[in-house]
Amino acid sequence: MQQADTRWTRPRLLAAVAAAAAAPAWDQVLQPAGPQAAHIVRLWNLTLVVCTAVFAVVLAALLLALWRGRSAQQPAGPAAEGAARRWVGGAAGLSALLLAGLVAADVLTDRALSRLPADDALHIEMTGQQWWWESRYAADADGPGFRTAGELHVPVGRTVVVTLLSADVIHTFWVPSLHGKKDMLPGRPTTITLRADQPGRFRGQCAEFCGTQHALMAFGLVADTPERYALWRAEQQAIAEIPRTAAAQRGQALFLNGACAGCHTVRGTPADGMLGPDLTHLASRPAIAAGSAPNTAEALARWVRDPQQIKSGAAMPPSALTDADLADLVAYLRSLG
Numbered sequence: 001m002q003q004a005d006t007r008w009t010r011p012r013l014l015a016a017v018a019a020a021a022a023a024p025a026w027d028q029v030l031q032p033a034g035p036q037a038a039h040i041v042r043l044w045n046l047t048l049v050v051c052t053a054v055f056a057v058v059l060a061a062l063l064l065a066l067w068r069g070r071s072a073q074q075p076a077g078p079a080a081e082g083a084a085r086r087w088v089g090g091a092a093g094l095s096a097l098l099l100a101g102l103v104a105a106d107v108l109t110d111r112a113l114s115r116l117p118a119d120d121a122l123h124i125e126m127t128g129q130q131w132w133w134e135s136r137y138a139a140d141a142d143g144p145g146f147r148t149a150g151e152l153h154v155p156v157g158r159t160v161v162v163t164l165l166s167a168d169v170i171h172t173f174w175v176p177s178l179h180g181k182k183d184m185l186p187g188r189p190t191t192i193t194l195r196a197d198q199p200g201r202f203r204g205q206c207a208e209f210c211g212t213q214h215a216l217m218a219f220g221l222v223a224d225t226p227e228r229y230a231l232w233r234a235e236q237q238a239i240a241e242i243p244r245t246a247a248a249q250r251g252q253a254l255f256l257n258g259a260c261a262g263c264h265t266v267r268g269t270p271a272d273g274m275l276g277p278d279l280t281h282l283a284s285r286p287a288i289a290a291g292s293a294p295n296t297a298e299a300l301a302r303w304v305r306d307p308q309q310i311k312s313g314a315a316m317p318p319s320a321l322t323d324a325d326l327a328d329l330v331a332y333l334r335s336l337g
Contacts, residue, residue: 029176036179043109121159128171128184131213132290143237149277152221155229164190172208196223212313218291239268251332283337
């Protein structure tokens with residue numbers, strides 16, 4: 001495997017900063033789209049108000065003490081010292097009361113987070129890997145189960161129970177607009193329960209440092225209306241379509257006869273590898289490599305040619321395809337809609 005390049009060059013660093021600055025609104029922690037995120041935002045606002053008020057009072061007391069100390073002509077008498085002790089004692093008591101209030105608010109918020117009704121909940125299994133996400137949807141009465149990568153689709157208004165797994169190191173599941181963080185521990189499945197109350201696309205991110213490309217381990221959570229979700233699910237349950245163009249047919253042969261089929265699955269073909277993402281409906285995803293690049297022909301070609309140029313440290317090795325073969329393979333991958 002090619003040695004990972006962990007050095008941040010100036011252009012790469014500037015590009016990362018620019019991407020973070022241009023993050024869309026669905027990235028924002030303070031814009032809740034579900035009940036749990038709303039509880040967390042209310043707790044945050046309360047904590048911010050209390051801490052800001054305490055900071056302002058302490059700063060004002062400090063400035064007052066400095067001003068009085070400079071203007072005092074003689075040492076303070078017993079009466080003044082007694083008054084100071086009473087002020088300090090009162091401030092300490094008020095601080096303890098405020099801290100107790102914040103603890104109570106934290107406990108009440110924690111209880112509210114765990115009381116989301118789970119009747120008729122949708123169950124999804126999500127696995128964090130270095131450095132991408134795999135989602136597994138169980139079979140239902142309408143079709144078989146399936147796997148997808150880099151995305152989590154849920155119906156609006158329905159409780160979703162996500163079973164969290166880790167294939168290697170500790171990861172942390174975090175969708176700021178819907179819930180708080182939940183650790184994913186190797187060998188110890190955990191669950192997180194959430195609900196989206198409005199349709200949209202929300203950013204998810206690994207929030208626990210998990211290696212070289214931790215910062216490039218994102219996923220999209222798509223909340224659809226029940227009708228659109230049912231349509232998406234039916235599309236994902238279908239096997240891959242037969243390639244229609246000559247280029248895509250040549251690309252499929254390259255895929256099945258090369259190393260790709262040993263790591264990836266394309267349902268409806270002999271490719272049944274489990275090491276990498278399921279590519280059955282790759283073309284329907286907006287991004288590749290856990291959000292590291294857009295899902296375009298150019299980005300796919302770069303990724304297949306040498307993944308280390310996009311995500312250094314990735315387990316996928318570079319290819320030695322000719323330009324013509326690479327174009328055919330990309331044509332096949334783009335046909336997997």
